[in-house]
Amino acid sequence: MTLRSGTRQALILETLAAMLAQPHAARITTAALADKMGVSEAALYRHFSGKAAIYMALLDSIEAQLFEDLGHIAAAEDQGARRLGRQVHALLLFAERHPGRTRMLTGDALVTEDWQLQVRLGALIDAIQAELAASAQAAHPDLALAADPQLAGGLLMHWVSGRWLRYAQTSWQALPTARHAEELALMGLRLP
Template sequence: MASTKPGQRKLQILQALAAMLEQPKGEKITTAALAARLGVSEAALYRHFASKAQMFEGLIEFIESSVFGLINQISEREANGVEQARAIMQMLLAFAANNPGMTRVLIGDALVNEDERLQLRMNQFYDKVELACKQSLRVAVTQGHGNEADVTARASLLVSYVVGRWHRYAKSGFRQNPTEGTSLQLALMLAA
């Protein structure tokens, strides 16, 4: 790791942390274990991150930039509000399937016993996802699908569904793919 650039080292640390989070048993991750995995001292970790909380913040930033970048692409590409909402939900489920370690951050599992601001930040993430879903559903209402009175409840239901699928995926040791069987389920939740 000595010959890499500082930005690359930070990325390596975050990648190692995410890989450790992929362990199905979900044991608490220590900086000593992370340093050992990378073959460096704990002090080397702290040259790039002031705390373990900052390392988790780096993972959360990755999640936020990835997810909200994809939501923006879906919103720009898909004019139909119902299809926007469906695509956003499917993307969220696929993101978890493709990033099992990040799923433990998404559900807050990895944040237990860490700085409480991390869970607050994930709660804000859920709120923003729900807001994006509401926007898609409001577009759908203007297109004659559903009614405005149901938008908030439907958006909340959809986000709760996704979070439940994430939990089930993580608790199954990443064996139960969160995307399996979702087409019909989403169709039922999005039906007018």
């Protein structure tokens, strides 16, 4: 049975994410990825133009999933503070459920890769921060933290990024959602 191209591409991305989820994963080569899949490197190159393209596609899939989740919350939740709290929780929960993708979000997996991937990751983080700032603006005046939505979005994005990083640094032991509501309460953000 032959797989459709889209299915094979998804399988390549899932395999890469699974390899990245291994604690203390070393730099992943296309040879190692192909070996893990039981295919030749040439088979990978039939679906992606190179290693950077594989990583870029994984970043694209991460962005699509995150913004689907954040958008769903924004559409379903009218109350700004609740929306913001739920969105922050969704970002933490995404990382908890997808350790390999978390290594991408922290930039750890991209350190030795094409610099364009770091630029792309920076744009993704900026977009998430802008979404948090928009929710913070909707939360004002109910939330003191939201008096300056841009500052609030930046603070929350830094905090979320720190949670992601700690999760990766502890080999997936320090769960991002652990006691997160208490820490957010210290910043004046109470979750529903």
